[in-house]
Amino acid sequence: MIDYQEYGVQQLPHEFAIGGVYMPPLLVAGFLAALLTVLTAYLLNRYRLSRYFFYPPLVSLSMMVIYTVFIGTYIVGA
Amino acid sequence: MILTTRTKESIKTALAMTTAYGIALSMDWDNPYWAGFSVAFISLATVGQSFNKGAMRMLGTLIAVVVALTLIGLFPQDRWLFMVFLSAYVGFCTYMMGGARVQYFWFVCGFVSVIICLDAGPDPVNAFNTAILRAQETGLGILAYSLISVFIWPQHSGKDFYAIVSKLAATQQQLFQHSLGLMRGKADSEVLKDLKLNEIQEQARFGQLLDAAESDTYEVRELRRQWRRYQKQSIELTETMERWRESFADLQALEIQHLLPNLTVFTAELDERLAQINRMIENQAPDRQPLTVDLELNEVNVRKLSHFHRAALETTRARLQQLERLTQSQFDNICDIKGFGRAIDIVDTATPASNIFVFDPDRMLSVIRIIIIMWLAYLILIYVDSIPGGTSFVITASVLGMIIVTNPQVSVTQLIVPIAGSVAFASFIYIFVMPQLSSFLSLGPLIFAVTFIICYLYAEPQQGMSRALGLAMFVTIASISNQQTYSFISVAITSLMFPLVFLVILITSYVPVSLRPDQAFLRLLHRYFRNGEYLFSSDVDSKKQSTFIDRWRRAYYVRDLVTLPRKLGSWASHINIKVLPGTSAEKVQSIVTSLQVIDNRAQALHETHNCPQAEILIRGLSEDIKTWRKALARAFQNLSKDPVARKADVFRNKLNEIMEHMEQCIEDTLNQADEEQLTAQDSENFYALLGAYRAVSEAVIDYAYSTEDIDWVRWQEARFA
Helix, strand or coil: CCCHHHHCCCCCCCCEEECCEEECHHHHHHHHHHHHHHHHHHHHHHCCCHHHCCCHHHHHHHHHHHHHHHHHHHHCCC | CCCCHHHHHHHHHHHHHHHHHHHHHHCCCCCCHHHHHHHHHHCCCCHHHHHHHHHHHHHHHHHHHHHHHHHHHHCCCCHHHHHHHHHHHHHHHHHHHCCCCCHHHHHHHHHHHHHHHHHHCCCHHHHHHHHHHHHHHHHHHHHHHHHHHHHCCCCCCHHHHHHHHHHHHHHHHHHHHHHHHHHCCCCCHHHHHHHHHHHHHHHHHHHHHHHHHHHHCHHHHHCHHHHHHHHHHHHHHHHHHHHHHHHHHHHCCCCHHHHCCCHHHHHHHHHHHHHHHHHHHCCCCCCCCCCCCCCCCCHHHHHCCCHHHHHHHHHHHHHHHHHHHHHHHHHHHHHHHHCCCCCCCCCCCCCCCCCCCCCCHHHHHHHHHHHHHHHHHHHHHHHCCCCCCCHHHHHHHHHHHHHHHHCCCCCHHHHHHHHHHHHHHHHHHHHHHHHHCCHHHHHHHHHHHHHHHHHHHCCCHHHHHHHHHHHHHHHHHHCCCCCCCCCHHHHHHHHHHHHHHHHHHHHCCCCCCCCCHHHHHHHHHHHHHHHHHHHHCCCCCHHHCCCHHHHHHHHHHHHHHHHHHHHHHHHHCCCCHHHCCCCCHHHHHHHHHHHHHHHHHHHHHHHHHCCCCCHHHHHHHHHHHHHHHHHHHHHHHHHHHCCCCCCHHHHHHHHHHHHHHHHHHHHHHHHHCCCCCCCHHHHHHHHHHHHHHHHHHHHHHHHHHHHHCCCHHHHHCCCCC
């Protein structure tokens, strides 16, 4: 039997059921990541820290990917 | 019970939608929602407007059918070449959509070909049937709505058209009176600002209603040439009054009544002409005919002025004389239209626009964006397995993409809420209501009710986008057909498809260039001054243009310079002022206004430059004029590198220096010249040229001052959109 924890995966991938509709975990992770990205960008703008980035759109994209992987791996288990 | 216009219009659209569906279903045609789409998109306030839009939709569909079938026939086995040509064709249609007229026609030409190509491309055996079906269902929707709008509570455009003509004429007279007050230093600039805004809106409405009234009101159609001429005259009157007002700043130090002794009589005559035009528009015969009045100069007082003051006076006088000519021709034209005078055959003397084709860089950017959108969507369709929507994904991305790229100021994120709301509403109807129905007897009232509600809630013209999206989502998600099926998965797929479509479109908001409004504004400012630098550089003299490339370049720069203030104005209203401390909407607007002034004055300079000048003056002053031109070119060059001037005082000192030197040179040259060598016309032309140079320089200085108290550092630093 595969020990998933040995590979750093905390949970087995599982689907989300909302009102009887099954959602893939990547979709949920992506949705949460998008929300977090928007929040982070807002805070960076609010405290005038975004000027230290060379190209903010690319930073947004990178944050989105990082958050998706992070949430997918450690929180929802994509 | 008296129904409101809003209720009547909603009933008409709902009835047309139900009828179109009823006929399509009874004929057992596939995709009956195509007929529904047609009704949803052509329904407008009046019969004429709907006819025009319907005609554009039908003609566009027929052209798209031919193009789509040709592409499918030429590249049945080569998906890459197929897409190369399809995206190039859609790019062409997108470019044409950016023009001034028939944008909707080009939009239909483009998106219908994408629909047919992608619906029929994978199934070429049925391509012809799909294309013909699309054409016949579009025709059905147009026919259903047209007949209903003609026979049930017809709303003709004539009444609205005459009302707007009357309103526009009244506004122009008020504007003239207030401008006159401003010249005498007795006008409220706020009232003037409101009047200018009203005039712009009324002119836009005039154009729309004239198009519509030509289609549905016989009296307007019969006199369409005269009405078109009136439209041109009215626009010209607006521009001339604007230029006239711009010349007031230079007159402040002058006692204008002493210099132009019959100014009061002259302006009273112009005012009276405008009043008579209003009277005739209200169908009343004119009380009097226009009198011939000449705006005389008091030569004794004028000789006491400095040469630059004299030039400023000549400029204002030239504008007033131009207004006199315009009001005369407008009076004659309205006499002709309303039958109060003999029919006249006015020859349009307007100089024909340059016939050299020059491309518009902003429209080219739209083309690049739509091609990127189509290719991204197509590559995702091919390489990502089971992409939500399949070919519909590419179609939706292309259709929404064409709308977004031709309105680059509108962010795609602004569409998220209306589309999400429309999808939720349509999904509710599809999942919970439609399964309870059977036969068209119960489906028909549902279609009627839903269409009525959407049209009633979004009845205002500015809510057109929400109405169109609401109806489009209902028609798409309900997917009404004779073999009706219900599937939650199809709703879920449609809902999932939109975020992906938005993502694809969003990418093109950053690639190839950022479309953040403040960034776009700065980019256009750079371009504005680059164009100015080219046009003012001493090497470019219109009289020396010889090769085609030179003429083409000049035409390109001139056209771009003329259109840029309007484009900057449209971006200015979308700049998020809240994230730019130290900037206010008024400050941004004042920059746009000062650029418009530079533009108007540069055009005036170009016109005066073409007037013949006395040899003796040219000989004596050519070096000074060249120096001035070079200084202007240098100022534009500096501003093109950094539009944030910061050097208003330097510009001012430089200009004063040039003017002082020139004043002396002019004095010397005139002293040497004999009376015979210099005719009155020569002197008039020379002062006009001098005034035009000074006006452009003053406008650049005003621009420099208007940029001084803006915190540009904030504009230039990186920020998340």
